[in-house]
Amino acid sequence: MNKILLSSLATLLLLMVVGCSSESSDGASADSKKSDEKQTITLGVTPWTSTVPPTKVARILLEDMGYKVEETQADAGSVYVGLSRGDIDVFMDAWLPVHQIYLDKYSDDITDTAVSYPEAAAGLVVPTYMEDVNKISDIKGMEDGFNNKLFGIEEGASVTQVIDEAIKGYGLDMTQINSSEGGMMAQAMRKMQNEEPVVFYGWRPHTMFNKFDLKILEDGEGFFEKSSVHVITNNKLKENAPDAHEFLSNWSIPIDDVENMIVKIEEEGMDPKKVAQNWIDNNQDKVDKMLGK
Known part of the structure; x- marks a missing residue:
């Protein structure tokens, strides 16, 4: 009888140990999975043709990095409000110095992260x-x-x-x-x-x-300065998605390439995502540089 009782207790103890081990493993697995999950990155998109090509290129590359990417359509003022609130993470088409008023207004919450291309007339x-x-x-x-x-x-x-x-x-x-x-x-x-x-x-x-x-037209009074187009991010991105922020810090694309992509999208009716993917495929050296490879 004692042998039977001891055997039962040993079996019960073994089951408890296995159960605890399984629960610990499942918990660790869940925690690991949670830590591996990448946040959703939201790109602000203004109703300008110049915004589409760099946004689509950035989206494809961010998705290749494992991020879920969403786009929010809004006018420029609303994009900057969204950036300041954290509702929008990235804006690929900021025109400086014209948009400097937004950078000054929301300086505590957003950062001028990279120059996309200079000398935009x-x-x-x-x-x-x-x-x-x-x-x-x-x-x-x-x-x-x-x-x-x-x-x-x-x-x-x-x-x-x-x-x-x-x-x-x-x-x-x-x-x-x-x-x-x-x-x-x-x-x-x-x-x-x-x-x-x-x-x-x-x-x-x-x-x-x-x-x-x-x-x-020539502007002798200097109201219209030559612009440079920049990438703007909200300040939380660097902490929440450091690899994405690093990629965007290295961002650069020639203005002629952007204009050629606009022509393909607007004039030839090509799908913007396919146009962006074609640019990536044909400019792997530039892509690798931005990705730090």
Whole structure:
């Protein structure tokens, strides 16, 4: 009887040890799995054609690193608010110095992480058939020919204020008409089809310079500076996703490549993800450098 009792107790003790060991192993496995899981990275996307190529390239590479990546569509002002709150992790298309006001406003929460490409020209644009208009100051006295209208992008963009300041600074009797990038271009195209006077906001990289004969007007007063396009991240990214932050710190892409991708997407109707993947496949040396390989 004692032998049976001792045998039963030994069996019970063995089962308890195995059970505890299994529970410990499962717990350790769960903890390990949890630590291996990577956070979701959210990319801010403005309604500009220039934002799409770098965003898609970055998304593919981040997903290859094991991250789940989401995109949030918003105007520029809302993207920076999202960055400051931590709702958005990365913005691939920040235009400096125009966007410097946002960097200053949210300096405690966001960081200028990398230069995507420098020397991006921007300013007021007219078609080349307007031979007598080569400087912004040339418009003064001709405002009636433009129906006193200057076409710009969405009101949430910081350049909207710059354009209003330029109108005032040059003493032009004009009103800025704001809409989406597509809406602005539609207005300009209608005018250009009939070779009517038209002035609007333009920048590189953009297909407008591939599709139309345009010139950026000289700005003697310095309202429109040459821009450099930067990558902005919220300050939590470096801690939460250090390898992703390191990759984005090394980010760089030629402006000509961005413009070529825009043409393929906007003019040739190619899928943005396929265009981005083609760029990655054909520029592995640049990719490896950004990934620190």
